[in-house]
Amino acid sequence: MTTAIPSLDKLLPPPRQDAAPGCVWLTGAGPGDVGLLTLKALRLLRSADVVVYDRLVSAEVMAEVPSATLRIDVGKRPGCHGLKQTQINQLLVDLARGGRQVVRLKGGDPFIFGRGGEEMQWLQQAGVCCQVVPGITAAVGCAAAAGIPLTHRDYAQSVRLITGHSKSGEPDLTDPSLGATQQTLVFYMGLNGCVAIAGRLQAHGRSADTPVAIIENGTRITQRIFITSLGELAQTVAREQPQSPALLVVGEVVRLYSGQSLSTLALTLAG
Numbered sequence: 001m002t003t004a005i006p007s008l009d010k011l012l013p014p015p016r017q018d019a020a021p022g023c024v025w026l027t028g029a030g031p032g033d034v035g036l037l038t039l040k041a042l043r044l045l046r047s048a049d050v051v052v053y054d055r056l057v058s059a060e061v062m063a064e065v066p067s068a069t070l071r072i073d074v075g076k077r078p079g080c081h082g083l084k085q086t087q088i089n090q091l092l093v094d095l096a097r098g099g100r101q102v103v104r105l106k107g108g109d110p111f112i113f114g115r116g117g118e119e120m121q122w123l124q125q126a127g128v129c130c131q132v133v134p135g136i137t138a139a140v141g142c143a144a145a146a147g148i149p150l151t152h153r154d155y156a157q158s159v160r161l162i163t164g165h166s167k168s169g170e171p172d173l174t175d176p177s178l179g180a181t182q183q184t185l186v187f188y189m190g191l192n193g194c195v196a197i198a199g200r201l202q203a204h205g206r207s208a209d210t211p212v213a214i215i216e217n218g219t220r221i222t223q224r225i226f227i228t229s230l231g232e233l234a235q236t237v238a239r240e241q242p243q244s245p246a247l248l249v250v251g252e253v254v255r256l257y258s259g260q261s262l263s264t265l266a267l268t269l270a271g
């Protein structure tokens, strides 16, 4: 078997003779809290031959992988070049062609800003079995767990998930409808572009006192939440130095944040 990682042949057990042909399960791991993993994802993690995972997948989720299962970390880190996307794609093809059941584990949902769509296309073009297992995306999981409803009959009739980091590096915020009130905007990867985000949204008509929540490490034990406004966003980021992964939630629904984490409360009651 030719693989993107030369030493992989030695690490992998031989394909199981009795098993179905290899398949890649593009699987969402949720935002971090292991309790937010789907039952289907958990079952797959426990039966996979190989787990190929990203940097965003939490240690708690990885702890659910049996110790005998081969794990391959393909996470890209800032300033450190891991495998290129094409190498990851080819690795998945090679593993499945070798008869392995492969869980391709991604933070959140595999199809929300996770390049899962590209991996699916590559696998399909290679004629490799590919199944998709949805996960709870960060916007949905982190906001709800923080007690911020993304929609609310009085404050927001729609919600938009936006990347703060496009192919060009700059957020694409030219759409004037971003200025409409009564909608919640959630920016993924928005920390570096926060000055541009705040400026463009105000240029489109959002007021400077529109509330913003910065959710860092949402649903994880290290979670931190900062409440600010569009007018103060840049100063808050400079002062508090939130780290990735972090989301920016923009809109009137942020006023409903009470500081009482619902998931913590539920755990306290259960305990």
Ligand SMILES: C[S@@+](CC[C@H](N)C(=O)[O-])C[C@H]1O[C@@H](n2cnc3c(N)ncnc32)[C@H](O)[C@@H]1O
Residues within 6 Å of the ligand: 031, 032, 056, 106, 107, 108, 109, 110, 111, 112, 113, 114, 136, 137, 138, 139, 142, 187, 188, 189, 190, 215, 216, 217, 218, 219, 220, 244, 245, 246, 247
């Ligand atoms: C490459 S995107 C992947 C998104 C993922 N596929 C999803 O559905 O959540 C990475 C970004 O997701 C957001 N993110 C993921 N997990 C998060 C978490 N636990 N807390 C806050 N933001 C998170 C951050 O904006 C991070 O930079």
